Amino acid sequence: MDPKILIFMLLVCCSSVFNVGAQSYQGKWKLLKRSIGVSAMHMALLPNEKIVTFDRSEFGPSNITLPQGKCIKEDSKSSDCYAHSVEFDPATRAVRPLTILSDTWCSSGAFSIDGTLVQSGGYRLGEKVVRYFKPCMDCDWEEDQNGLLSPRWYASNQVLPDGKIIVVGGRYQFTYEFIPKLSGSDRILYKLPFLKETRYSALVPNNLYPFLHLSTDGNLFVFANDRGILLDYINNKVIRSYPVMPGGISRNYPSTGSSVLLPLKLFSTTDSDNNTSTPDAEVLICGGTAPDSNEKANVGVFVPASKSCGRLIITAASPEWEMEEMPINRVMGDMIMLPTGDVLIINGAAKGAAGWGVARDPVLNPVLYRPDARNSDGSTRFEVLAPSLIPRLYHSTAHLLSDGRVLVGGSNPNINYNFSALYPTELSLEAFYPPYFTKKKPRPSIVAVNPGLKIGYKQKISLEFTLEGSVILSDLFVTMVAPSFTTHSIAMNQRLLVLAFNNEVKKTSSGNYLVEGYAPETAALAPPGYYQLFLVHEAIPSKGKWIQIKQF
Ligand SMILES: *[C@@H]1O[C@H](CO)[C@@H](O)[C@H](O)[C@H]1NC(C)=O
Ligand SMILES: *[C@@H]1O[C@H](CO)[C@@H](O)[C@H](O)[C@H]1NC(C)=O
Ligand SMILES: *[C@@H]1O[C@H](CO)[C@@H](O)[C@H](O)[C@H]1NC(C)=O
Ligand SMILES: *[C@@H]1O[C@H](CO)[C@@H](O)[C@H](O)[C@H]1NC(C)=O
Numbered sequence: 326m327d328p329k330i331l332i333f334m335l336l337v338c339c340s341s342v343f344n345v346g347a348q349s350y351q352g353k354w355k356l357l358k359r360s361i362g363v364s365a366m367h368m369a370l371l372p373n374e375k376i377v378t379f380d381r382s383e384f385g386p387s388n389i390t391l392p393q394g395k396c397i398k399e400d401s402k403s404s405d406c407y408a409h410s411v412e413f414d415p416a417t418r419a420v421r422p423l424t425i426l427s428d429t430w431c432s433s434g435a436f437s438i439d440g441t442l443v444q445s446g447g448y449r450l451g452e453k454v455v456r457y458f459k460p461c462m463d464c465d466w467e468e469d470q471n472g473l474l475s476p477r478w479y480a481s482n483q484v485l486p487d488g489k490i491i492v493v494g495g496r497y498q499f500t501y502e503f504i505p506k507l508s509g510s511d512r513i514l515y516k517l518p519f520l521k522e523t524r525y526s527a528l529v530p531n532n533l534y535p536f537l538h539l540s541t542d543g544n545l546f547v548f549a550n551d552r553g554i555l556l557d558y559i560n561n562k563v564i565r566s567y568p569v570m571p572g573g574i575s576r577n578y579p580s581t582g583s584s585v586l587l588p589l590k591l592f593s594t595t596d597s598d599n600n601t602s603t604p605d606a607e608v609l610i611c612g613g614t615a616p617d618s619n620e621k622a623n624v625g626v627f628v629p630a631s632k633s634c635g636r637l638i639i640t641a642a643s644p645e646w647e648m649e650e651m652p653i654n655r656v657m658g659d660m661i662m663l664p665t666g667d668v669l670i671i672n673g674a675a676k677g678a679a680g681w682g683v684a685r686d687p688v689l690n691p692v693l694y695r696p697d698a699r700n701s702d703g704s705t706r707f708e709v710l711a712p713s714l715i716p717r718l719y720h721s722t723a724h725l726l727s728d729g730r731v732l733v734g735g736s737n738p739n740i741n742y743n744f745s746a747l748y749p750t751e752l753s754l755e756a757f758y759p760p761y762f763t764k765k766k767p768r769p770s771i772v773a774v775n776p777g778l779k780i781g782y783k784q785k786i787s788l789e790f791t792l793e794g795s796v797i798l799s800d801l802f803v804t805m806v807a808p809s810f811t812t813h814s815i816a817m818n819q820r821l822l823v824l825a826f827n828n829e830v831k832k833t834s835s836g837n838y839l840v841e842g843y844a845p846e847t848a849a850l851a852p853p854g855y856y857q858l859f860l861v862h863e864a865i866p867s868k869g870k871w872i873q874i875k876q877f
Contacts, residue, residue, distance in 0.1 A: 362389025365734030381430030582613030687716030
């Protein structure tokens with residue numbers, strides 16, 4: 326087909342991509358398991374559809390013991406026979422205890438090209454450890470005691486275009502480094518003074534859990550409290566500094582807000598400067614609280630959390646923050662990209678901060694944010710959804726499942742497992758069903774990905790799918806979602822691409838539908854590894870289909 330015609334058709338097709346229209350069904354909650362034995366402080370979904378979750382591991386009993394009567398020797402006197410990590414199967418709800426030997430408290434993670442969860446840092450003896458969890462039957466953690474150069478407690482990770490993982494910051498660590506360490510340049514510690522400069526006071530360790538997003542030009546956006554930079558991590562240069570986010574709110578731990586890279590639209594032919602190459606990258610940061618909220622809460626003053634969100638096109642020539650207000654104040658919210666490209670804001674509290682026992686007024690209602698809703702005042706971008714019954718405060722998590730539900734777990738604002746505290750330690754897992762689980766519209770189903778599940782960059786691909794009823798072309802698009810690692814209100818490496826698909830549907834000989842399009846062009850758009858493909862029709866996503874993209 327003439328590329329000009331294709332571009333025209335894509336523009337026609339996709340102008341309404343996210344224009345969802347009001348929905349009355351506000352979703353629902355379901356308790357999946359009353360106790361998985363540990364509190365889900367960290368969580369990831371592996372390409373074999375299993376959830377791996379873990380807590381910290383230096384603080385005594387959990388509610389599940391290690392497999393086969395194993396115990397871990399802590400020192401000459403004491404040993405620990407409890408598991409602090411489990412594998413959870415969302416299909417059967419089975420729980421399998423796993424063996425972590427070093428302390429994973431407030432650690433970070435991301436995925437390697439082969440779908441292994443690579444998890445880094447933690448506390449005390451765990452602070453330099455890199456741990457690996459492969460997506461295989463009966464596998465367990467493997468630990469490399471000296472995987473990191475620096476101790477990293479509260480650091481953040483992001484997968485890079487070459488498949489390596491960058492690890493940024495951590496308590497008193499104003500540096501970054503790479504894993505795995507394959508070449509000489511991976512064995513160097515790189516300075517990042519920005520992490521020191523953005524502290525709100527010289528008395529605090531730094532901005533813990535900085536927000537990281539890989540921009541479409543391959544550089545790294547780093548955000549701490551109310552400032553962002555674009556980092557050329559290879560040459561260790563700050564390429565640009567963005568305008569300060571207005572409002573005086575802090576967004577990083579302990580004033581914990583959340584941040585996402587909005588959908589990367591690969592069908593766009595122009596960016597905000599009318600250039601025709603790479604698509605824009607736009608960041609959305611929501612919630613958080615005043616810089617001193619944690620200090621005040623420690624003396625019993627619980628400051629209301631922020632309602633504000635800011636959007637910034639980080640690839641624009643003159644970026645400016647566009648500020649909006651959420652319907653509910655929120656600190657420690659998790660922002661989860663749904664397969665439709667909408668953002669779910671879930672968990673957290675309306676007062677106080679992150680830390681032991683310093684939050685009040687749990688926010689039980691998730692809020693949906695539709696990035697492309699049309700109202701110029703932004704008011705219809707938000708929708709308040711159905712409430713849970715379980716508070717999810719500090720050390721809680723949320724994670725997208727392949728079937729489009731969102732798994733929610735954790736919450737332990739107490740020093741130990743404490744079931745009599747004001748907000749007891751939560752060992753349960755729930756699923757939230759977003760509004761697209763309405764029964765009013767048929768759900769598409771991907772039958773096959775051609776030519777296969779291993780995909781190269783720029784490659785032509787097609788999706789075969791089924792749908793009850795006829796296809797509305799203007800309401801059909803394909804998204805590709807990276808697996809993330811969630812903890813402390815951050816889904817590290819969260820990334821959603823809207824693929825360049827043709828606005829044409831064919832019928833196959835077996836009566837299925839077929840749409841054709843292209844894989845992302847570069848590894849800066851989609852770093853190599855596993856992703857899930859979703860076909861979205863009338864704002865209803867199919868189940869995700871795992872594919873692997875890399876240079877084959
Ligand atoms: C956890 O274990 C404690 C002590 O055995 C018990 O009292 C409590 O009910 C358990 N809680 C859950 C949620 O399983
Ligand atoms: C981009 O180009 C189109 C067509 O030439 C023009 O109408 C539009 O104003 C331009 N937008 C910007 C932001 O320059
Ligand atoms: C767009 O092109 C102009 C002129 O070549 C350049 O200065 C600008 O940086 C480009 N913007 C982006 C976002 O690539
Ligand atoms: C649980 O929390 C309560 C209230 O903060 C405290 O009094 C109690 O000592 C804690 N129990 C344990 C076992 O830590």
